[in-house]
Amino acid sequence: MAPKETEYEPLTTASVDESEGTDEHVLRPYATRTAKQRWGRAAWVVCVLALVLSNAAWIGVYRHQKDHPHDFDPILGSNTLSVMSEYVFSSPYVEGNLTEMNQRWRDMFPRGGGAVKVDPQWAVDHQLQPTQGYAKDGKAIYVVAMYHQLHCLTVIRTSLYQSHNGRDQIDDWGHVTHCLDTLRQAIQCLADPTLGGVGVRHQCRDFEALLAWTVEHAYTDNVDEMGL
Secondary structure, rough: OOOOOOOOOOOOOHOHHHHHHHHHHHHHHHHHHHHHHHHHHHHHHHHHHHHHHHHHHHHHHHHHHOOOOHEOOOOOEEOOOEEEEEEOOOOOOOOOOOHHHHHHHOOOOOOOOEEEOOOHHHHHHOOOOOOOEEOOOOEEEEEHHHHHHHHHHHHHHHHHHHHHOOOOOOOOHHHHHHHHHHHHHHHHOOOOOOOOOOOOOOEEEOOOHHHHHHHHHHHHHHHHHHOO
16 A cells, blocks of 8 residues: 655744744744854864964974073073162262272172183083184183173273373273173163162172182183283
């Protein structure tokens, strides 16, 4: 016996229970499901973007560390900015007896004036520029940048005092302007972002630690020869 055919009846408003409203009620479940699907897709996209951005950030950090090996200072270690120092308007370096002030400025320099000698292989391992020469024991000679900068500051200081007192300059003008630009470069290199003026504490490198390292590795061959 042939199966009974089912007659297709179009869905009409009348076929919906009157208590449930019109076509709008029929379509509401579909709209709700569609909204949930949209939010689900949006959440998935956000998660993917967050994963991509986090990976990009970590890759950026890795590349920065790879491309900037000197972020770890071979002398002061990884915690290079470890000392807090208060900025003062004046100090014993510019006030008081001139003889005493001059001695304070001299005492900032270790024997050898900031020149050091290191093992040539150590210099290669830390990607230093070619040495300025070799000591008697074969070690490579360098000058610690801070002491070159302090030297330049003393040159300018001396020039100012000589000019102030009407005395002849012992350094030629080219040396003075070279030192002025050296300090300009050093200040811009440091780019201290501290906000405020007198009394504000600045984050600094450890001067005493660098002094101790310089003394330990001091190059003094020329000084020894002069008997100083």
